[in-house]
Amino acid sequence: MKVVECKELTKRYGKAKAINNLSFELTENKITGLIGRNGAGKTTLLKMIAGYLHHTSGDIQVFSENPFNNLKVSANSIFIDNGMSFSPSLTLEELLETSGEFYPNWDQRLAKRLFDYFSFNPLQSHVNLSKGMKSTFNMIIGLAARCPLTIFDEPTSGMDAGTRKDFYRALLKDYIAHPRTIILSSHLLSEVEDILEEILLIKNGEKLLHMPIEILKEYSIGISGKATAVSEWTSNKETIFTQSIGVDGSYVVIKNDCSLRDLEIARDIGLEVSSVSAEDVCTYLTSKTKEGIDHVFN
Amino acid sequence: MxxxxxxxxxxxxxxxxxxxxxxxxxxxxxxxxxxxxxxxxxxxxxxxxxxxxxxxxxxxxxxxxxxxxxxxxxxxxxxxxxxxxxAREIILRKRKNTKLRSMVKELAKEAIQLNVEEEELLEMIRSLHQQMKGDLK
CATH class of the missing domain: 1.10.10.10 (Winged helix-like DNA-binding domain superfamily/Winged helix DNA-binding domain)
Structure with a gap:
């Protein structure tokens, strides 16, 4: 079943296009990572899916309905980000109990156990929490709600390394026990890639790619060696990133559509072939120029 | 592809x-x-x-x-x-034909680059193989 379906979706803020002609589908019960640089349009897209924002043109369907102001979508989804505000007159413990009343699948036992594990003070107020503790508390709500569509927008911002790890493990364990559609936005792909099934990479509001994460890891390869040899061998291939190393060396990342024979030739003329991590591929694909930040200093 | x-x-x-x-x-x-x-x-x-x-x-x-x-x-x-x-035979056959073979290929390549003669290389393998066997037991 398709949970989210966007066709030529566009969102403008004034003249600026935050989301531009975006088409994709998310099927049921997968964990999808929404990846993009700062300002790529991740939050705008997620807020449209959650029904918080109108789209400008194109079509967006969540559970086969237009999500904006939609009861079905609201009842079946939850949107977690660090801008969530809660009533200051309630304590954390009261907030946890009240939250349960909004979500039919709410697991109070899980909520309470996570709450205790992360050593929250039941009598404290949400506004007085540190940034990381706020994120952690919001995450507990997002997990315990067990909504068929669960959206986390940069859930780990402000969390320390240990809490991040705990969060991703908790998310995975609860997902295995209670499969549901999860969208997770992040700019730290290396941190989330292992638990993702699919990745949706956007740049300037446009889709760059949408594919299973395992395929992305084989999407490109790195070639290094003498600059002349590298540039000759890569001349008929799609270059994603280039960097010069030392006096006459260079490192080039190309799209991995070469045959085994091609790679053998590369090896034989002394080029080194290496794999490129998913995070690096995404960084190269979303960078402004093919040389990256080095371009500024040249 | x-x-x-x-x-x-x-x-x-x-x-x-x-x-x-x-x-x-x-x-x-x-x-x-x-x-x-x-x-x-x-x-x-x-x-x-x-x-x-x-x-x-x-x-x-x-x-x-x-x-x-x-x-x-x-x-x-x-x-x-x-x-x-x-299962065991399939795994053993596969590992020999792919993993081990490609490791040996790398080994041979490095040896050639370092001008290590065949006999010297074989001797290195022999002694390390003996040693590892002892260690693993």
């Missing part, structure tokens, strides 16, 4: 960069070789593997499917995946 699956580790030849599903299937192979999972015994489900390795269940399933395609595992409808009778 993308170079997918089993070929990748051959091409890339960089252990740490192996795709996770390949690492999962190799881990299962080692469990079978060590007889931690015996013939006709059930192997871990994709969900158990996902939890053990902290990875997406779909990735774990891909690791299991590699072994099913190679007839190391067989499926019992509704019950899960089981170790085939000939």
């Amino acid at each position: 993308w170079c997918v699956g089993g070929d990748v580790r051959l091409i890339l030849n960089s252990d740490s960069m192996k795709p996770i599903y390949v690492q999962v299937s190799e881990w299962l192979e080692t469990e079978i070789l060590n007889e931690n999972i015996k013939c006709d015994e059930k192997v871990y489900s994709q969900y158990q593997l996902a939890e053990m390795f902290n990875i997406n269940p779909a990735t774990a399933a891909k690791g299991i499917n590699i072994l099913a395609d190679e007839n190391v595992l067989y499926k019992k409808r509704g019950l899960g995946m089981f170790v085939a009778t000939e």
Whole structure:
């Protein structure tokens, strides 16, 4: 079943296009990572899916309905980000109990156990929490709600390394026990890639790619060696990133559509072939120029 | 064409960069070789593997499917995946033909680059092989 379906979706803020002609589908019960640089349009897209924002043109369907102001979508989804505000007159413990009343699948036992594990003070107020503790508390709500569509927008911002790890493990364990559609936005792909099934990479509001994460890891390869040899061998291939190393060396990342024979030739003329991590591929694909930040200093 | 699956580790030849599903299937192979999972015994489900390795269940399933395609595992409808009778031989044959062979190729290449003669190289292998055998026992 398709949970989210966007066709030529566009969102403008004034003249600026935050989301531009975006088409994709998310099927049921997968964990999808929404990846993009700062300002790529991740939050705008997620807020449209959650029904918080109108789209400008194109079509967006969540559970086969237009999500904006939609009861079905609201009842079946939850949107977690660090801008969530809660009533200051309630304590954390009261907030946890009240939250349960909004979500039919709410697991109070899980909520309470996570709450205790992360050593929250039941009598404290949400506004007085540190940034990381706020994120952690919001995450507990997002997990315990067990909504068929669960959206986390940069859930780990402000969390320390240990809490991040705990969060991703908790998310995975609860997902295995209670499969549901999860969208997770992040700019730290290396941190989330292992638990993702699919990745949706956007740049300037446009889709760059949408594919299973395992395929992305084989999407490109790195070639290094003498600059002349590298540039000759890569001349008929799609270059994603280039960097010069030392006096006459260079490192080039190309799209991995070469045959085994091609790679053998590369090896034989002394080029080194290496794999490129998913995070690096995404960084190269979303960078402004093919040389990256080095371009500024040249 | 993308170079997918089993070929990748051959091409890339960089252990740490192996795709996770390949690492999962190799881990299962080692469990079978060590007889931690015996013939006709059930192997871990994709969900158990996902939890053990902290990875997406779909990735774990891909690791299991590699072994099913190679007839190391067989499926019992509704019950899960089981170790085939000939699993050990298949794994041993495969590792010899792919992993070991490509390692030897790298070795030969490095030896040539360093001007190490065949006899010297063989002697190195012989003595290390003896030593390792002793250590492993």
